[in-house]
Amino acid sequence: MSLLLDNQFKELPHDNSVDTKLFLDAVSHLPAFIDCLGSKVFSLIKSDITGNITKIQGVYVKDPQRYATLQHILEAERDDHAKEWPKVGATLALMWLKRGLRFIQILLQSIADGEKDENNPNLIKVNITKAYEGALKRYHGWLVQKIFTGALLAAPYRSDFFKALSKGEEVKEEECLANVRHFLVNFTATVDAIYDMYTNLNAELDYSV
Ligand code: 03F
Structure with missing residues (x-):
């Protein structure tokens, strides 16, 4: 079975709102x-992503109704932490998590193309x-960019990457x-x-780490 098809993201409703629970599950x-x-080498990346999730x-679990969609979370935190927002709480965690997701998206799209x-x-x-x-470099200072260069050396072969996506089974590349x-x-x-939500709510920051 394919890991990707087992873990599909759900189709968005017409208003493009993202249901928090479904998003967290995915x-x-x-x-x-x-x-x-x-x-x-990838454990650093894993702990960053896990930390943000x-x-x-x-x-979310503090009040699932109040935080039903990702936009509800940003708006609630904007009200609750007017001074620090958006550099606070789940707003900041999602700001970084989405960059990791954009990285994965561009990577998979480039391979698919x-x-x-x-x-x-x-x-x-x-x-x-x-x-x-496309997704991360502009937010990284020279030290983190060096970490990226190190991670690149440990990058899997294309065939092993496909194998991992297929839960360790050898599958045809086309499939x-x-x-x-x-x-x-x-x-x-x-x-x-x-990304659109961060732009519309003026919640995006461009500091680098
Ligand atoms: C800022 C920053 N987070 C953190 O300091 C940096 C961590 C290490 C970044 C190393 C970059 C290397 C990426 C490239 C790897 C190549 C892998 C190749 C694989 C094939 C933030 O941290 C905190 O997150 C936030 O909570 C805190 O509050 O300022 C804030 C305070 O700091 C980042 O830059 C986010 C990095 C996310 C990297 C995601 C990479 C995903 C890698 C592999 C996944 C492959 C999956 C393929 C498809 C799977 C389909 C199922």
Whole structure:
């Protein structure tokens, strides 16, 4: 079975609101996937993503009705913490989590589009670099950019990446790519909706770490 198809994001309603519970259910599967990539270098990334999911979950469970959608969370925190907002709570956690999700989206889209280093067709470094430059690099100072360069050295081979996406089973590349494309439909719509929400609420910050 495919990990991607088991962990689909849900289709968004017409108003593009993102249901907090459904979102948390869907993203909660991502950290375990990072373990399948096979290098300890990725544990830093895993704990960053897990930390942000836990922070959002922690806010949600306090009052599931008040925080029913991601937009409800941002608006409630804006009311409750007018001085610090948006650099506070689940608003800040989701700000960073969405960048990781954008990274994954660009990476998968680039692979699905067949972008390749023709001299090294079994590597996905070009796809990873494209995703990093599109989603994260501008928010990273030189030290974290060095961590990225280190992580890139541990990047899985294309074939192992597909195998991880297929829960360790050898599947045909074409089948795996079809699953990636299918997964990307609702995933991309969700990530786009979160980015639009940050823009519309003026909640985006561009400091770097
Ligand atoms: C800021 C910052 N977080 C943190 O300081 C940095 C952590 C390490 C970043 C290392 C970057 C390397 C990325 C590239 C890896 C290549 C992997 C290749 C795999 C194939 C924030 O942290 C906190 O988050 C926030 O809570 C806090 O309040 O200022 C705030 C305070 O600081 C980040 O930059 C977010 C980094 C997210 C990286 C996500 C990468 C995802 C990697 C792999 C997933 C592959 C999955 C493929 C598809 C799966 C489908 C199921």
